[in-house]
Amino acid sequence: MVVLFLIACATCLLTSNARILSVTASSKINVGTFSSIGHRSFLPSRRSQISLYRLCVIRGGAFNDDSDDDYEESDEDFDFDDEGMFDFDAAEDDFGDESTLAQIQEAYKKTPPLTKAYLTASFGAALLGYVTNKNDFPSMLQLDWKPTLTHLQIWRPLTAFLNFGPLGLGYLMTVHFVWTYMSTLERLNHSTPYDFWLMMLFGSVMMVTGYTMLGLSPRFLGHNLSTFLVYVWSRYHEGLEVNMFELFNTRAELLPWFFLAQTFLLEGEVPILDFLGIVFGHIYHYYKTTNVLKTPKFVIEWYNGNNKYAHILREKYKTISSDFEM
Numbered sequence: 589m590v591v592l593f594l595i596a597c598a599t600c601l602l603t604s605n606a607r608i609l610s611v612t613a614s615s616k617i618n619v620g621t622f623s624s625i626g627h628r629s630f631l632p633s634r635r636s637q638i639s640l641y642r643l644c645v646i647r648g649g650a651f652n653d654d655s656d657d658d659y660e661e662s663d664e665d666f667d668f669d670d671e672g673m674f675d676f677d678a679a680e681d682d683f684g685d686e687s688t689l690a691q692i693q694e695a696y697k698k699t700p701p702l703t704k705a706y707l708t709a710s711f712g713a714a715l716l717g718y719v720t721n722k723n724d725f726p727s728m729l730q731l732d733w734k735p736t737l738t739h740l741q742i743w744r745p746l747t748a749f750l751n752f753g754p755l756g757l758g759y760l761m762t763v764h765f766v767w768t769y770m771s772t773l774e775r776l777n778h779s780t781p782y783d784f785w786l787m788m789l790f791g792s793v794m795m796v797t798g799y800t801m802l803g804l805s806p807r808f809l810g811h812n813l814s815t816f817l818v819y820v821w822s823r824y825h826e827g828l829e830v831n832m833f834e835l836f837n838t839r840a841e842l843l844p845w846f847f848l849a850q851t852f853l854l855e856g857e858v859p860i861l862d863f864l865g866i867v868f869g870h871i872y873h874y875y876k877t878t879n880v881l882k883t884p885k886f887v888i889e890w891y892n893g894n895n896k897y898a899h900i901l902r903e904k905y906k907t908i909s910s911d912f913e914m
Contacts, residue, residue: 699767700774701904702785707767710750710810714759723754731796731806745796751810762811769817776824778908781901782883782891787872790881791816794868808861815865816872819844823873844869 696704717726728741731748735741752762777784791813799806825840832838838846844866851859875881891898 698907700771700778700781700908701901702781702788703767703771703774706750706770707763710752710763713747713750714752714755718755723756725751725754725807731799731809733800746792748796748806748809749792749813751807753811762814766810766814766817769814769821773817773821773824775908778905780883781905782887785887786881786883787820787876790872790875791820791868794871795864798864798868804861812861812865815844815847815862816869818847819866819869820873823869 699707713726713729717724720726729744729747729750731744736744752766753759773787774781774784777787795809795812795816796806798804799809822840822843828840829837830840830843832846844862848859848862848866851857851862872881891901
């Protein structure tokens with residue numbers, strides 16, 4: 589299944605018109621775009637200590653050079669060493685000795701644990717639907733409260749978030765978008781990953797509750813999670829200037845609102861789902877910054893304990909921590 593997932597991602601990269609770019613220690617990310625509507629991706633750059641850092645992106649911008657000095661101090665908290673999280677060889681030649689598939693395999697290998705598990709499970713569910721349900725998401729994994737409560741099918745509220753639509757180019761672009769933001773946020777919490785787990789749990793519970801109260805279709809839960817993630821990312825990088833499509837500059841905290849406006853203007857529909865993702869992201873950010881929302885002590889103790897599974901997780905996050913200069 590993992591191999592199929594990598595092949596699918598390779599297809600996305602090869603068939604897209606996004607640019608794969610290399611960034612050296614003192615350079616910035618110039619972000620390419622897909623012409624497709626409704627999917628976007630953007631990944632933050634770290635000015636210093638990045639040796640070779642390449643990514644494929646959907647709808648986004650580049651950092652404004654004028655903002656470097658203003659945020660130099662904050663960037664130091666997240667510096668990477670020369671073995672960065674996406675340290676690809678042959679950066680000067682996109683089609684050099686290392687194939688694109690090998691690069692994707694390396695990126696997948698270095699993907700943080702929860703992000704990797706989530707997206708791999710999503711692809712597995714999509715593949716199952718392709719084989720058994722005419723390329724539609726499996727009904728046994730969709731959110732339906734009646735079987736959830738009467739037949740104790742308690743997995744449904746969780747597996748509903750695996751739905752990114754049927755297998756196809758749109759699915760691959762959504763997966764790439766979620767991977768970009770989710771893996772970035774998980775890396776930023778590499779030393780306290782339980783805070784990232786709490787963020788994902790909070791966002792998921794809020795969305796399931798909100799969708800149920802408003803009577804919205806649970807088929808959009810997976811897509812809406814991406815808006816929640818980009819809002820949280822934007823607050824992590826609040827004040828950072830971003831250049832959109834090389835046309836104009838905006839602040840990172842305005843990025844979710846730009847995407848909301850884009851949905852309204854280009855897709856001709858009221859972006860209720862995007863707005864809900866922003867609202868839930870704002871509630872999380874407010875509770876987190878005011879210390880209302882804290883990771884339960886028993887979770888922290890479990891993670892730092894001597895049990896086998898906690899040790900495996902610590903080793904995985906230890907590998908991520910080695911990419912940062914602490």
